[in-house]
Amino acid sequence: MNKYLKRYAQNFDYPLFFTVLLLSLFGLVMIYSSSMMVAIVLEDEAPDYFYARQVKNLIVAFLAFAVAAFFPYKHYANKNIMLLLTVVLVVLFTWVKVKGIGGELGSQSWIKVPGLGSFQPSEYAKLFIILYFSAAFYRKAQKYTFEKLQPTEIFYPILLWILVVACVAFETDLGAVIILCGIAISVVAASGIPFKTFWKFFGVLGAFGGIILAILFTLKGDILTDSRIGRIKSYINPFDYEDGSGHQVVNGYYAIGGGGLEGRGLGQSIQKLGYLPEPQTDFIMAIIMEELGIWGVLIVLGGLGFIIYRGFSIALRTKDPLARMIAAGIASWIGFQSFINLGGVTGLIPLTGVTLPFISYGGTSIIMLSLAMGILVNVSMFERVERKKTIS
Template identity: 60%
Template sequence: MKSYFKQYLRNFDYGLFFVFIFLSLFGLVMIYSSSIWVSIVYLGESPDYYFLKQRTNLILAFLLFLVVVIVPYKRLSSKVILMPLMVLMIILEFWVTFAGNGKTTTGSQSWISIFGLMNFQPSEFAKLFIIIFFAGTFYRKSINKGSAQLLKFDDISFPLGMWLFILGCVGLETDIGALFIIFVIAMSVVVTSGLRGKVLLRIFGMISGLGAVVVSALLLLKWESISTASRIGRFTSYLDPFAYAQGSGYQVVNGYYAIGSGGLEGKGLGQSVQKLGYLPEPQTDFIMAVIAEELGLLGVSIVILGLGFIVIRGFYIAMITKDPLARMLAAGISTWIGLQTFINLGGLSGIIPLTGVTLPFISYGGTSILLLSVAMGILINVSTYHKIEKRK
């Protein structure tokens, strides 16, 4: 056992680890800075209200990270892991979508309140679940068949069905941002699974057909929930937010003011003006605007470079590893972090309409940091074991 840990520490991916820790702690500092006004004025709490909650979230997240980073990632393909995760996923989605117990926040009925202490979003769990479930199931099937190239469409119909069930539930919750992310994550795992071209084409064909049916059904059944004033406003103000500066373009315009006034070095930590009631919930979706105003282009660059390093490193691991399970896990996690970063920053900068997606590791959110920490544990685990196998 001692020699095992010695070998593990010698091959540990310290680059990924330190960037992950730095971004999480940097996010904690910026959550404190961006949430002071909200905590005092809107909630009537102490200035460090969100800071203390996120600090607790980070402690729990790091404990989960330590467990995941030590246990060999190969065990994620075990039915002992996959089946309980699947049952939990089904229960959570039924609880929110069909039992009517979901808590509505920002237009989406996609939250579960746990004893009033914290809110949990099953769609966030679904992002990590679909990576583990797809990668683990495909890997088990390919081992049984001898190769992923020998897998047929029928061999993977069950995980695809589970995926469609999740997409349907998240769609009924009208969480459009999460729906898109889960869709793309699953596609990244499928593409890197090693399936034959014919099987992939059949999967894409099935998805296209069912996707059209599901979208049509959602528009018919959930049109009132989907076409809320805030959602429609995000699209009408997308091309010219200043024309709707007092309405649907309010957040984007004030985000621009924050970014523009920051300059190269920023106004200084804690000196943001836009967080003083001009940016709703500045500690979540628009936290990068506060970073830009207080720390300038330098602060923004640090965050983007850190997140970019994780994404590029993850894809690099996926490309060089010979283990299909490692490849699928690394590709799925990298896609998740990269896509969510793009959607958040794209909405903030006006490249795409706002979707209410948080910035990984930086924005306030217990569910987000817990699951992203588990994902980072898996990614570092994959990288470390790849180095060990390479040395052998």
């Protein structure tokens, strides 16, 4: 054990850890700044209500990071571990279906955990798909060469992915569905599977995805609620719907434009004073731009960009297929979620309600992301150890 800890300390990925820590602390500051008015007026709580809750979330997240960072990633390919992760997923989705709670858009995406608050199963599903797909393809690679691997030979991972996407879609968390699809494709692409076989696999996913959408629209006709249709319309020209579905986007624009290059100053946002709804969640980047200008943007984009780069860099360097798929999956997760959030804030794509990694307020998000970062740090450590062995 002492030998393992010594080797771990020598090969710990400090740049990745401190980048995650910096982003999380920066997000904590911005949550406090952006949520004061919401806490006082809407929640009838102290100004630091959301800040205090996020501090507790970060403590749990740090513990999750530490556990994942010390747990050897190779164990995720173990059948018993895979079964345990699957059982947890089934329990969470059953729970959210039976006793789930939702929001104004008709979603049923959260469950109440006694003593811990609310939990969003779709966040767990993102990490689950990364680990399960990586383990499944890794185990198949032990029996077959990827050149001979066909989509029919990985029927169960495909079936499980379909069920997960269907459950998340029925919640209905459409932003998470997009991320789950991107993660699955990224993990498969990183597996080393031949290009022709990859496209066959992609075709299978696309076909089943189309079936899921058809079933979803048939059985859950209320998925396109007035709110969601309004988001699509307001995406084209939000100023035509400024008093309705375009309200959040338009006030996000005002925040971004009002900050200019230098920003109004920390704590000096105008849009957070009741104009921009829930500024501490998916629209926190608009407040960052308004208060800190280009410097806030550089901190967020620089930190997220480094994490994504680090993940793909680890994936490209390692010779272990399992490590490569896990690292690529985690990096893709951060990349897709960041793009969807920032794209919605800036009007590049329609809003989906996806949070900004490490920055937005939210317990489930920061805890699951911290777990993923702990796993990535562990993968990085083992990759460094193997590289040193090769050099020596």
